[in-house]
Amino acid sequence: MSVPQARGFLLLRRGGNLWGIANAAVDGLGRQGVDYRITIGGGGGDLRADEILGVVEELRVWPLAPVVSRFWPEPAAGLAVHGHEPVVMVDPGRLPAALSAEVATEGSGEGDRDDE
Amino acid sequence: MNVSSEAGKSNGKGRLEGTHLLVRAGEYACALPLSSVRRVVRALTVHPLPGASAELEGLAEFGGEPMPVLNLGRLVHAPAGPNPTYPVTVVVWVGPVEAREMLGLSCDSALEVVHVPAGSVVAGDGGFLLGEAPVAGEVVRVLNLEALGRSG
Numbered sequence: 001m002s003v004p005q006a007r008g009f010l011l012l013r014r015g016g017n018l019w020g021i022a023n024a025a026v027d028g029l030g031r032q033g034v035d036y037r038i039t040i041g042g043g044g045g046d047l048r049a050d051e052i053l054g055v056v057e058e059l060r061v062w063p064l065a066p067v068v069s070r071f072w073p074e075p076a077a078g079l080a081v082h083g084h085e086p087v088v089m090v091d092p093g094r095l096p097a098a099l100s101a102e103v104a105t106e107g108s109g110e111g112d113r114d115d116e
Numbered sequence: 117m118n119v120s121s122e123a124g125k126s127n128g129k130g131r132l133e134g135t136h137l138l139v140r141a142g143e144y145a146c147a148l149p150l151s152s153v154r155r156v157v158r159a160l161t162v163h164p165l166p167g168a169s170a171e172l173e174g175l176a177e178f179g180g181e182p183m184p185v186l187n188l189g190r191l192v193h194a195p196a197g198p199n200p201t202y203p204v205t206v207v208v209w210v211g212p213v214e215a216r217e218m219l220g221l222s223c224d225s226a227l228e229v230v231h232v233p234a235g236s237v238v239a240g241d242g243g244f245l246l247g248e249a250p251v252a253g254e255v256v257r258v259l260n261l262e263a264l265g266r267s268g
Contacts (some may be wrong), residue, residue: 071172
């Protein structure tokens, strides 16, 4: 698992789902059109989010169960719970397509203007 | 929850112990090993995962832990029943005992606890579908939840 040991996780929402990423892996955060763009350090790429919920200091992360991997091909660093809602933990080295900035850019049209 | 006439039959030492929980998934009745069943609850709020196959309904929270929820009807390829709302989630343990995982199975209903003799199970695939067995006049799919949790 490549979630760093550094404390703190950035929580974001995309497509109705809650996602988390180790704060130490995040290089930058900004608005882009109606979305948020999160830059992953080390050339890891960019993520898109509909909403940034903030940073939580502690989050218990469970490994991704084999049964989930069997039916969901996306990479993930594990699962967690925040406020009674499941959280998919993003592996900074393998970003999921659902959060990909590239996929969002292709389909988002005029709302994709960069406000930074 | 009722105990069926099968479960109530005497084996000379009294009533036979229930071995499986019978649940309805679409037009099929499925028998889940009782030792793997943790709880039956009203359908949990499920958050679908983008790009997941139809068997995986999504993720839910149960007891403070994240829990994947699978659609049992789709897992066993059951034709949808007259009321495919899957109002019940059966929380089960899957995988080998030393590495078991918690999982939700969405079903139409939990029916009863029954006794399924090991010798009555026939024609399975040796994996998740252990086989079929007659229970109270109906053929039910007997499931092996340990196989469901294996990777690959």
